Amino acid sequence: MIPKPVAQTIYTESFPAPRQFSAGEGLTTIAEELNHFLNGLQSQTTPDESGKAWRLELHTGAAYEHPETYQLEIDQGRILLSAADPQALRYALSTLKQLLFSAHKTDGLIHKQLIRDYPRYRWRGLHLDVSRHIFEPAFIKQYLKLMSELKLNKFHWHLTDDQGWRIESKRYPLLQEISAWRKEADGERYGGYYTQGEIREVVAYATELGIEVIPELDLPGHMMAVLSAYPQFACNPQAFDTMNVWGISEDILCAGKDSTRDFILDLVDEVAELFPGAYFHLGGDEAPKDRWKACPYCQKRIRELGLKDEEDLQSWLFDTVTAHLALRGKTVIGWDEILEGNPSRETIAMLWRGDAKAAALQSENRGYRAILVPNHYLYFDWKASDDSPGAFGVTTLQKVWQFPIDEYFIQRPDLLLGVQANLWTEQISTTQRAWEMLIPRVYALSELAWGKQSDYPDFEARAQLWEDYISYALPR
Ligand SMILES: [Zn+2]
Structure with missing residues (x-):
């Protein structure tokens, strides 16, 4: 099983x-x-000779120490499920599907057993960049389904960047007419966007799977499309x-103009x-301040508000939007660059640069909540091995699984919300390639986020078995 x-x-x-299965009360959909x-x-194997459906029953009212706990009790002809919340009930279902798959694919037998399970972190995220390359809503749904099978619960949707804006806007229609498109070096027009209807549909689908969708509007940098x-x-x-x-633009949004x-x-x-x-x-992230240094509007804002410098101006802009x-x-x-300024303490920092140790210490010392997504370990656009395709460095399956998460936030574990992997798509233009970059590394992410319960060889063996499961559960 994974996790x-x-x-x-x-x-x-x-x-x-x-x-x-036949369904007990509250379990019709699951059955x-x-x-x-x-x-x-x-x-x-041959089917159970009796041919009788097993009874699926829901035990309610139990109290659990850990949020998102579920329990599975398997006995002859009957499975008893209990869960701390509806989300956890879905986890019970994922686990049960894996158990049944494995039983039917081996000796056809299932053991009497008791499983009690809960996650280590509440933030178990996976990201997808749809600006550099856009992917159909059908693929996004497949992505969400994979997340759900792995008990990941936060989908970070990187919807805007220098290379394309991907959200239909009723208020600013030029965003889909102009910002959603770019002219490639060979003259080809590339782009597209999600209609508001498509976005609502994806969000509804995710909600059904117990996944929260987090939109990202990257600002004040990464705004060339806008x-x-x-x-x-x-x-x-x-x-x-x-x-x-690909790269970083000197031109960014003006933080001095009221109109901006x-x-x-x-x-x-x-x-x-x-997004509910x-x-x-x-x-x-990556917002060079040269333009702000030379801009009369930005400099006026700095003077009027008594700000220290341009980093402070970015914090002011961030806080204005945060308060709104x-x-x-x-x-x-x-992104962790926000810690270079002094944003509101409510803001959560996503720590991405290098091994994220320095940023983690900083957010721990200053009391910022954080999510770990260090590119040295958790950027799945990086190569999975020396000779496989991908960007920048190498992040093997073993490296992902062995990410030393226990070395972070030792003094203030309460500030660490969890962990996430990112899939940037500069080098990924097809769904096939996106899937290959995820699998099997996303299995290791799942165990990091849920909490590792084994050694690496044990995980590696389970990851191999999971290939069969995932190709059955998520046919492509
Ligand atoms: Zn300006």
């Missing part, structure tokens, strides 16, 4: 594995999903183009309405 449960007691008694899952399964349609929001308006090369601030607030309002979750990612989003019940996340 391996916290506690599993297996008894010697075993029974022919169920081929069908239907299980029956559907079992229907397509080519068992190695400036190509609305150049007036730069410090020095001119004819900008959506970028067709109002534009940002208006835009985050419109986007926030599409509690978090909103505002980027904040707080009125809508949202908590803001930013």
Whole structure:
């Protein structure tokens, strides 16, 4: 199983594995999903001669020490499920599907057993960049389904960047007419965007799977696509183009003009309405300050507010948007560059540079909550081995699994919300390649986030078995 449960007691008694379930109260949907899952399964063994459906029962009212706990009790002809919340009930289902798959694919027997399981971290994230390359909603759903099988619960959707804006806007339609497109070096027009209807559909699908979708609007840098349609929001308006090369742009949003601030607030309002979750990612990375240093509006803002410098100005802009989003019940996340300024203590830092040790110490010492996503370990656009395709360095399956998470936030473990992997898509233009970069490394992410219960060889063996499971559970 992946992730391996916290506690599993297996008894010697075993029974022919169920081929069908009948539902107890509150379990109709789960029983239907299980029956559907079992229907397509080519068992190695003959069906249970009695042919009787097993009974699926829900035990309610138990209190659990850890949030998201579920429990599975398997005995002849009956499986008892209990869960701390509806989300945890889904985890019970994922675990049960893996157990049934393995039983039917081996000797056809399932053991009497008791599983009690809960996650180590509440933030178990996976990211996807759809700006550098865009992917169909059908693929996004497949991505979410994979996350759900692995008990990952936060989908970080990187929807905007220099190379393309991907959200339909009713208030600023030039975003889909101009910012969503770029002209490649060979003259080809590349791009696209998600309609608000498509975004709502993806979010609804994720919600059903117990996954929260976190939109990212990366600002004030990484905004060339937006400036190509609305150049007036730069410090020095001119004819900008959506970028067709990777890298960092000197041109960013102007933090001095009131019109730019109002534009940002208006835009985050419109986007926030599409995402019912509690978090909103505002980027904040890789924003060179040369333009701000030379901009009369930005310098005036610094003087008027008595700010220290341009980093402080970025914190002010970030805090302005953060306060605005707080009125809508949202908590803001930013990349670790935000710690170079002094943003509001409510802001969550996503620690990505290098092994993230320095940023982790900083956020621990200053009391910022954080999510670990160090590129040395958890960037899945990096090569999986020396001779495999990918960007920059090498992040093997073993390296991901062995990420020494226990060495972080030793003094203030309460500040560490969890862990996430990122899939940047500069070098990834097809769904096939995206999938290959994820698998099997995303299995290791799952165990990091849920909590490792084994050694590496044991994990590696389970990861191999999982290939069969995933190709059955998620046919492509
Ligand atoms: Zn400016």
